[in-house]
Amino acid sequence: MTEKTMSASMTAAEKERAAKKAEKLRQKRVAADEKAERKRSAKAGFANVNNPRRSLTLTILSAIFAVYCLFPFAYLLINSTKTQADFSSTFGLGPGHSFAFFDNVAKVFTYNDGIFTRWLLNTLLYVVVGAGGATLLAIMGGYALAKFRFPGRKAVFAIIIGSISVPGIALAVPQFLLFAKLGLTNTPWAMLIPSLISPFGLYLMWIFSEQSVPTELLEAARVDGASEWHTFWKISLPLLSPGIVTTALFTIVATWNNYFLPMIMIKDSDWYPLTIGLNQWKSQAATAGGIPIQNLVITGSLITIIPLVIAFLCLQRYWQSGLAAGAVKE
Amino acid sequence: MSTPTTTATAQSAAQVNRHKADWRGWKFMWPFAAVFAFVFIIPIAYAIYISFFQQRLIGGNVFVGVDNYTRLFQDQQFWTAVGRVALFTVVQVPIMLFLAAALALAIDSMKLHGTKFFRIATFLPYAVPAVVSTLIWGFAYGAKYGLVGSFNSFFGTNFDAFAPSVLLASIGNIVTWEFTGYNMLIFYSSLSTIPHSLYEAASIDGASEWDIVKSIKLPELRGSLAITVIFSIIGSFQLFNEPSILQNMVPGNAITTNYTPNMYAYNLSFSGNQSNYAAAMAIVMAVITMVIAYAVQLRSMKDQMK
Numbered sequence: 001m002t003e004k005t006m007s008a009s010m011t012a013a014e015k016e017r018a019a020k021k022a023e024k025l026r027q028k029r030v031a032a033d034e035k036a037e038r039k040r041s042a043k044a045g046f047a048n049v050n051n052p053r054r055s056l057t058l059t060i061l062s063a064i065f066a067v068y069c070l071f072p073f074a075y076l077l078i079n080s081t082k083t084q085a086d087f088s089s090t091f092g093l094g095p096g097h098s099f100a101f102f103d104n105v106a107k108v109f110t111y112n113d114g115i116f117t118r119w120l121l122n123t124l125l126y127v128v129v130g131a132g133g134a135t136l137l138a139i140m141g142g143y144a145l146a147k148f149r150f151p152g153r154k155a156v157f158a159i160i161i162g163s164i165s166v167p168g169i170a171l172a173v174p175q176f177l178l179f180a181k182l183g184l185t186n187t188p189w190a191m192l193i194p195s196l197i198s199p200f201g202l203y204l205m206w207i208f209s210e211q212s213v214p215t216e217l218l219e220a221a222r223v224d225g226a227s228e229w230h231t232f233w234k235i236s237l238p239l240l241s242p243g244i245v246t247t248a249l250f251t252i253v254a255t256w257n258n259y260f261l262p263m264i265m266i267k268d269s270d271w272y273p274l275t276i277g278l279n280q281w282k283s284q285a286a287t288a289g290g291i292p293i294q295n296l297v298i299t300g301s302l303i304t305i306i307p308l309v310i311a312f313l314c315l316q317r318y319w320q321s322g323l324a325a326g327a328v329k330e
Numbered sequence: 331m332s333t334p335t336t337t338a339t340a341q342s343a344a345q346v347n348r349h350k351a352d353w354r355g356w357k358f359m360w361p362f363a364a365v366f367a368f369v370f371i372i373p374i375a376y377a378i379y380i381s382f383f384q385q386r387l388i389g390g391n392v393f394v395g396v397d398n399y400t401r402l403f404q405d406q407q408f409w410t411a412v413g414r415v416a417l418f419t420v421v422q423v424p425i426m427l428f429l430a431a432a433l434a435l436a437i438d439s440m441k442l443h444g445t446k447f448f449r450i451a452t453f454l455p456y457a458v459p460a461v462v463s464t465l466i467w468g469f470a471y472g473a474k475y476g477l478v479g480s481f482n483s484f485f486g487t488n489f490d491a492f493a494p495s496v497l498l499a500s501i502g503n504i505v506t507w508e509f510t511g512y513n514m515l516i517f518y519s520s521l522s523t524i525p526h527s528l529y530e531a532a533s534i535d536g537a538s539e540w541d542i543v544k545s546i547k548l549p550e551l552r553g554s555l556a557i558t559v560i561f562s563i564i565g566s567f568q569l570f571n572e573p574s575i576l577q578n579m580v581p582g583n584a585i586t587t588n589y590t591p592n593m594y595a596y597n598l599s600f601s602g603n604q605s606n607y608a609a610a611m612a613i614v615m616a617v618i619t620m621v622i623a624y625a626v627q628l629r630s631m632k633d634q635m636k
Contacts (some may be wrong), residue, residue: 055441059566062436066451069511072466073454075477079469091478092470093512136493143503148355149356156363163370165614173599174380194369227463228354236352243619257459259571275461275607282465283578296470301462 080104080299087294104299111296118270119277123256125188126273131194131251135209138198139248142205143236145212159281160199178263190265191273195255201247208243209236243319249311256308360629374616379590381610385603391492398610410613412593412618415497419566422502429556431551434517435543449518453511460571467504468579492580501572509565513558521547560623567619568592591615 016307039053071093081085081104086096144155164301175194179185213236221231237244259275268273269280278300285292313320351405358362384394402408436442437449455463470477471491477609480493491500524546532542570592577585591611599608 053441054443055439056443058436058439059443059470061450061576062433066448069452069455071508072458072463072470072507075466075470076462088474091480137365139363140358144355144358148352148358149562150353150355150359151351155354156340156359159371160366162620163366163374166370166374166620171370171373171612173379173595173605174377175369176599177605178373178376178379194364196365197362197369230355232358243501247616255458257461259459259461260574262598275459278465279461279575282575297465298469301465305462309454312454320449320515329523 004320005013010094021201031220041076051187059168061245065083076298076302076305078296080302082295084292084295084300087291087298091220100295101299105303108296108300109215111293115269116274116277116300116303119274121190122271123273123275126191127252127255129286131248133192133196134201134250134255135244137196139237139244140232141291143209143213143232143240145206146209146235147215149216159169159257160202171174172260172264179265186268186271188271191262191271192257194261197256197306198247198254201251204247204250205240205243208246210244212239223293224289228312245315249315249319252311253308269303274300278304345502361406377609377612380606381613383606385606398607402608402610402614407588408594409592411588411594413568415569415590418468418498418502418569419563422505423559423562423566425502426510427507427513427555428505430513430558431517431555433510434521434551435547437518438521438547439515439539449515453515455508455510456512456515458508461575463508463577464504464572467500467507471500472579486552492584494584497580497584501569501576504572505566505569507564513562516554516558517551519626520550523552556626557628563623563626564619567615567622570596 075092078093081099081101082090082096083098083100083103086098088099090096126240144150145157171194176185179190179193184190208281217235218231221235226234256273257275258273259279262271262273262276266276269277272280281293281297281300285294381398382390382393382395384397386392433452442448446516471484473490474477475493478489481487482489490496530548532546538621539544570588573589574586574593576594580635587597592615595608595611598604598611604607615621
């Protein structure tokens with residue numbers, strides 16, 4: 001303050017010098033503050049958010065766990081480069097005698113008249129229609145639970161939460177019998193219809209709608225005469241997008257990785273998803289006279305997981321923020 | 331769908347500007363509810379119904395009352411399988427959740443070099459189908475040309491991951507590998523909602539990192555612990571994929587067709603043609619699971635219902 005009053009009688013050069021001095025002093029103060037802060041936080045063992053002190057021990061401990069998590073991926077990558085002979089004769093985490101990766105990939109897609117391609121397309125169909133539909137139903141249902149107080153709402157909630165704890169088999173056997181009666185087994189419908197329900201997705205979307213769609217906004221739209229349907233598509237959906245990506249990812253994983261449902265519902269290998277197909281290839285070695293094709297199983301497995309791994313890596317930002325929002329209520 | 335009824339209950343009247351029951355929500359709820367009824371409620375009702383019948387060579391489908399249930403309560407094989415998954419639950423779930431919570435705390439502490447890397451690397455196994463993870467671990471466990479085999483020939487040991495006494499632990503390892511990252515992420519998400527100003531305030535008050543973990547972070551984790559515990563219990567009582575995929579990779583007959591209750595019920599209904607008995611079994615398993623899950627913590631989820 002005093003500098004300011006004095007500045008009237010100063011020349012330009014003096015002014016500049018004073019400003020420089022003040023800046024220097026300020027920096028010194030900041031440095032001293034930071035030093036004190038570091039000292040204090042060191043004493044408390046506390047990592048400041050903006051000024052984190054990293055711990056080598058903790059990093060090493062976590063790294064051990066990360067190695068545990070990642071080594072099967074490495075195993076898969078390494079062994080997808082081996083021939084069948086190398087697979088059974090060389091060290092699991094070491095290279096084979098020849099590099100057969102591209103050969104294996106080509107074989108995966110051509111083996112048995114290219115049945116793998118068929119399985120891949122089936123899986124895509126199940127994921128697009130099944131998981132896509134499941135996401136849409138979960139969005140709408142979650143939105144209804146969060147934003148409307150309709151009759152039967154509590155019953156819907158109780159039934160859904162209760163049904164999560166019903167074992168898959170308790171459903172699978174009667175589901176199978178019911179679908180068989182309707183003539184739906186051995187068709188894609190047997191896989192698609194049950195995939196449309198994701199209680200976890202509904203739960204996520206419910207919490208997400210509650211947090212990110214302000215009721216006042218909906219009221220305003222209603223006052224303007226917009227229909228509920230229009231309000232939902234034009235106002236609520238855009239606000240829900242991070243939650244939608246999260247829900248979609250989880251339903252996609254659930255459908256892509258589903259093993260139990262297709263195993264009981266689908267006996268015709270033309271309608272197999274990848275998971276059942278791979279298991280059949282693996283079992284081939286165990287049957288009498290079956291030629292083991294572990295190299296194809298390994299390479300096929302790698303091809304199966306790549307799309308999901310890529311999806312998770314690319315959409316990290318969305319599903320992490322989506323889950324974080326979901327966790328607020330917990 | 332939007333038939334407004336005139337029954338104005340005290341409850342709906344209490345809500346702002348709502349004097350009639352508000353049916354608009356059903357506009358959005360009905361697709362889920364309809365499919366849900368078709369794939370969940372009708373099959374469960376059907377299962378309960380057929381569990382009171384028996385398929386007989388003479389007489390066909392006859393009503394037998396609770397015969398299937400009395401038979402089940404005396405079925406030694408079933409209770410052995412239940413005991414096995416109960417043991418699995420008691421050992422595997424705490425280990426997995428402890429690892430997940432520790433990892434979440436480590437990642438949230440900002441003390442790691444490469445926080446982002448650890449977050450994604452430890453979560454990645456979740457994206458792998460049970461079939462593929464069981465295949466990889468099954469190959470790795472192999473004593474002949476798997477990693478366990480290489481380990482044994484290198485160290486001169488004779489460890490066998492498929493020995494009957496170790497088998498359940500080997501399966502536990504696969505499940506732990508698959509789901510620790512997923513649980514970590516649930517924990518981590520709830521930790522990341524704690525406002526940082528709270529930590530700053532605590533640190534100014536002289537709280538150490540451990541004080542913060544104990545007094546702020548662990549209480550916060552308690553809420554998400556409810557969800558992870560329930561999902562893990564349900565998951566391990568339903569154990570099916572891993573043992574059934576391992577079945578023909580394990581030499582001999584170590585994984586029987588009734589290794590877990592789910593495998594038993596599956597084999598009864600799809601190979602043994604005993605759907606009625608299997609339905610009774612499925613219902614009993616569902617009740618056991620629900621009782622345990624409810625007893626553990628389902629109530630805390632219900633509290634969220636306003």
